Amino acid sequence: MKRYIVHVLLAAASLAVAGAAQAAIMHFKVDLTGANENPAVNTPGFGSAVVDVDTTAMTLFVDITFGGLIGLTTASHIHCCMVPPTNAPVATQVPTFIDFPLGVTSGVYQNTFDMTLASSWNPTFITNHGGTPATAFADFLAALMAGQPYLNIHTNEHSTGEIRGQLIQVPEPATLALLGIAFAALGALRRRSIG
Numbered sequence: 001m002k003r004y005i006v007h008v009l010l011a012a013a014s015l016a017v018a019g020a021a022q023a024a025i026m027h028f029k030v031d032l033t034g035a036n037e038n039p040a041v042n043t044p045g046f047g048s049a050v051v052d053v054d055t056t057a058m059t060l061f062v063d064i065t066f067g068g069l070i071g072l073t074t075a076s077h078i079h080c081c082m083v084p085p086t087n088a089p090v091a092t093q094v095p096t097f098i099d100f101p102l103g104v105t106s107g108v109y110q111n112t113f114d115m116t117l118a119s120s121w122n123p124t125f126i127t128n129h130g131g132t133p134a135t136a137f138a139d140f141l142a143a144l145m146a147g148q149p150y151l152n153i154h155t156n157e158h159s160t161g162e163i164r165g166q167l168i169q170v171p172e173p174a175t176l177a178l179l180g181i182a183f184a185a186l187g188a189l190r191r192r193s194i195g
Contacts, residue, residue: 032153049064
């Protein structure tokens with residue numbers, strides 16, 4: 001019986017890892033603060049974002065909420081690809097995400113970008129990363145896996161950025177559920193072998 005449980009646990013863990021590794025959609029969360037800027041900015045500004053990258057469809061979904069800024073917004077985009085907390089060049093659209101709310105201290109923004117289009121990128125980023133949207137996307141994905149990209153909101157009071165946050169990958173709910181099952185079964189097996 002113990003051997004069967006161990007095999008079930010190993011299978012569940014393998015499925016969880018394989019599901020995470022082959023997932024078409026990578027989920028990221030971002031906490032935006034002035035303390036994350038380099039150098040840090042003293043601001044009551046705050047924000048959060050969800051960024052989903054579909055590696056199959058080559059899309060980038062951005063959902064941002066922000067408020068309390070000292071200055072009025074002038075731009076927002078994703079910077080890449082330097083080791084944090086180094087300031088990095090802009091990877092996505094310049095001067096700002098299309099239709100991002102400008103001239104405000106708070107707001108919300110949501111958009112899906114087709115990363116196969118050159119217009120979704122900073123032209124310099126494409127040039128410096130292989131010369132095509134596809135090569136830029138491949139380098140961007142590698143940087144995401146290394147935890148390098150960050151989202152920044154720039155204002156007229158802080159032109160280099162008032163609030164910023166690293167894109168931190170979060171596991172999919174299905175992966176978490178499989179890992180939870182595996183850990184619960186391991187706990188049951190351990191209690192059974194002790195008792």
